[in-house]
Amino acid sequence: MTDTSPPAAPPIAPRRRLSFAWLGIVPFALFVGLFLIAPTMKIVIGAFQRADGSFTLENLAGLFTPSILSSYWISIKISVASAALGALIGFLMAAAMVLGGLPRFIRAPLLTFSGVASNFAGVPLAFAFLATLGPLGLVTVWLRTEFGINLRAYGFNILSFWGLTITYIFFQIPLMILIITPALDGLKREWREAAQSLGASAVQYWTSVALPILFPSLLGTFALLFANAFGAVATAIALTGSSLNIVPIMLFAQIRGDVLGNPHLGYAMAFGMILITALANILYIWLRMRSERWLK
Amino acid sequence: MKRLAAWAIFIFGMAYFILPLIGMVEFSLSMLRGQYSFEAYRVVFADPRFSQTLSYSVLMALLTIVFGALLVVPTAFWVRLKLPEWRPVIEFVTLLPLVIPAIVIVFGYIRLYNTSSWLPLTGSTTGTNLLLLFGYATLSLPYMYRSIDTGLRTIDVATLTEAAQSLGAGWVTILARVILPNVLVSVLSGAFVTFAIVMGEFTLAALLDRPAFGPYLQLMGANRAYEPSALSTLTFIITWACMGLIQLVTRFTKHDKAPR
Numbered sequence: 001m002t003d004t005s006p007p008a009a010p011p012i013a014p015r016r017r018l019s020f021a022w023l024g025i026v027p028f029a030l031f032v033g034l035f036l037i038a039p040t041m042k043i044v045i046g047a048f049q050r051a052d053g054s055f056t057l058e059n060l061a062g063l064f065t066p067s068i069l070s071s072y073w074i075s076i077k078i079s080v081a082s083a084a085l086g087a088l089i090g091f092l093m094a095a096a097m098v099l100g101g102l103p104r105f106i107r108a109p110l111l112t113f114s115g116v117a118s119n120f121a122g123v124p125l126a127f128a129f130l131a132t133l134g135p136l137g138l139v140t141v142w143l144r145t146e147f148g149i150n151l152r153a154y155g156f157n158i159l160s161f162w163g164l165t166i167t168y169i170f171f172q173i174p175l176m177i178l179i180i181t182p183a184l185d186g187l188k189r190e191w192r193e194a195a196q197s198l199g200a201s202a203v204q205y206w207t208s209v210a211l212p213i214l215f216p217s218l219l220g221t222f223a224l225l226f227a228n229a230f231g232a233v234a235t236a237i238a239l240t241g242s243s244l245n246i247v248p249i250m251l252f253a254q255i256r257g258d259v260l261g262n263p264h265l266g267y268a269m270a271f272g273m274i275l276i277t278a279l280a281n282i283l284y285i286w287l288r289m290r291s292e293r294w295l296k
Numbered sequence: 297m298k299r300l301a302a303w304a305i306f307i308f309g310m311a312y313f314i315l316p317l318i319g320m321v322e323f324s325l326s327m328l329r330g331q332y333s334f335e336a337y338r339v340v341f342a343d344p345r346f347s348q349t350l351s352y353s354v355l356m357a358l359l360t361i362v363f364g365a366l367l368v369v370p371t372a373f374w375v376r377l378k379l380p381e382w383r384p385v386i387e388f389v390t391l392l393p394l395v396i397p398a399i400v401i402v403f404g405y406i407r408l409y410n411t412s413s414w415l416p417l418t419g420s421t422t423g424t425n426l427l428l429l430f431g432y433a434t435l436s437l438p439y440m441y442r443s444i445d446t447g448l449r450t451i452d453v454a455t456l457t458e459a460a461q462s463l464g465a466g467w468v469t470i471l472a473r474v475i476l477p478n479v480l481v482s483v484l485s486g487a488f489v490t491f492a493i494v495m496g497e498f499t500l501a502a503l504l505d506r507p508a509f510g511p512y513l514q515l516m517g518a519n520r521a522y523e524p525s526a527l528s529t530l531t532f533i534i535t536w537a538c539m540g541l542i543q544l545v546t547r548f549t550k551h552d553k554a555p556r
Binding site for chain 1: 298299301302303305306308309312313315316317318319320322323324367368370371374375378379382386389392393394395396397398399400401402403404405406407408430431433434437489492493496497498499502503510513514517518521524525527528531532535536539542543
């Protein structure tokens with residue numbers, strides 16, 4: 001850990017244009033290079049290589065086999081569903097808090113709780129949902145004994161597409177609340193009053209003023225939630241084991257034991273993951289910059 | 297009407313948050329048939345692997361925090377002071393761990409630092425522990441950097457540095473005795489997030505095959521019924537405690553600074 005010592009005093013010559021100030025961030029650059037950039041580049045480059053190191057597109061073509069393609073498809077569906085529902089419920093809750101006339105003392109606790117809940121992901125979250133909606137879970141048993149509703153008879157299973165989606169929503173809603181609340185705060189009272197004085201109804205105000213302004217924020221946050229769900233590994237593994245073939249679970253199995261029978265196909269899968277989360281994040285950043293024109 | 301709808305939405309959302317927590321706690325208490333008891337917790341506490349994995353993760357979390365602070369404080373300070381034009385680049389790099397999934401990063405580690413590579417970190421236990429530490433530091437980088445950089449924004453770095461220099465302080469003294477005390481709150485709030493992340497982290501520890509708390513949780517979940525809920529409840533309490541401490545620390549300093 002020697003590379004973490006504070007920047008050793010380099011010869012600083014503030015008045016000269018050529019300085020050695022960059023030496024101060026060498027430890028940081030070294031760390032990031034070795035443990036963030038280089039490993040990622042290794043994966044990206046490996047996705048385009050054969051075992052002997054020669055260049056190829058075979059690995060990427062190998063992604064288009066039915067089993068891998070379907071795992072990407074399930075992953076994307078779960079991510080879209082959980083991001084959409086999480087964004088919708090989170091938006092409604094934030095709107096209820098900011099604009100709906102709920103007492104002000106609710107605000108701080110809700111935001112704090114959102115901070116905690118958005119960090120409460122992974123393995124423990126899966127267990128919480130198993131204990132609630134699993135075969136012996138609180139809600140499952142309650143619905144059966146009190147109302148005679150058997151969730152299983154309706155085809156609901158926590159170890160399924162919807163089970164995973166419902167579980168993911170638990171950390172999606174609070175993330176949405178945390179990100180969208182500042183945007184809702186930024187809606188100026190004058191805009192509503194101006195719309196009203198021109199004779200707009202509440203619905204018209206929302207459809208022609210508020211939502212268009214919020215649209216980049218909403219879509220951008222949706223992209224962020226999508227990436228958030230797409231990269232989630234631990235929750236999925238703890239909840240479903242290997243019964244649901246989503247990309248992170250497949251990649252996990254591939255890293256553990258080369259189940260695909262071709263190490264470089266694993267690189268390609270990982271590269272596909274980076275590509276999808278990167279696209280979602282670029283969309284988020286771009287839309288965020290657009291939304292900041294109006295809000296704030 | 298509007299307020300009624302607002303309440304309905306709010307209560308629905310809160311039910312969504314709270315029901316799983318109630319379910320989890322209730323399940324963890326019902327190991328003995330027909331009564332509530334702390335039996336599951338007793339079994340958990342009696343398991344030697346529980347204390348082993350928990351203390352391993354706590355130690356790793358503390359080391360990650362120290363390492364992260366030693367890495368980020370000087371860098372963020374230096375960038376603010378001498379290389380402001382580099383700030384967007386550094387900021388972008390620190391946000392990358394949010395874009396690149398953890399499983400991809402650790403996949404890269406395994407391929408890059410395996411036994412036949414130029415830096416065979418995974419060849420020894422110490423090396424693998426070190427790699428896990430660096431991995432955790434990478435995962436917490438976005439939170440650590442943003443927190444500390446925000447803290448530095450509130451103080452006048454240039455003036456403080458010049459004042460310290462004119463009194464004859466060297467760089468280490470400036471960082472340790474002038475800058476660090478001023479951004480301690482930010483470091484702490486970054487530290488608590490880091491702690492919460494490391495305590496529940498599964499992917500890195502599992503794939504590097506280290507005996508951390510996350511993989512232990514998953515293992516218990518695959519084999520037991522009630523103990524996982526007890527463990528989850530404990531994890532939730534740890535997460536809450538960390539977030540509560542962040543709130544407390546930030547609020548405490550606000551009061552501290554107000555009179556001035």
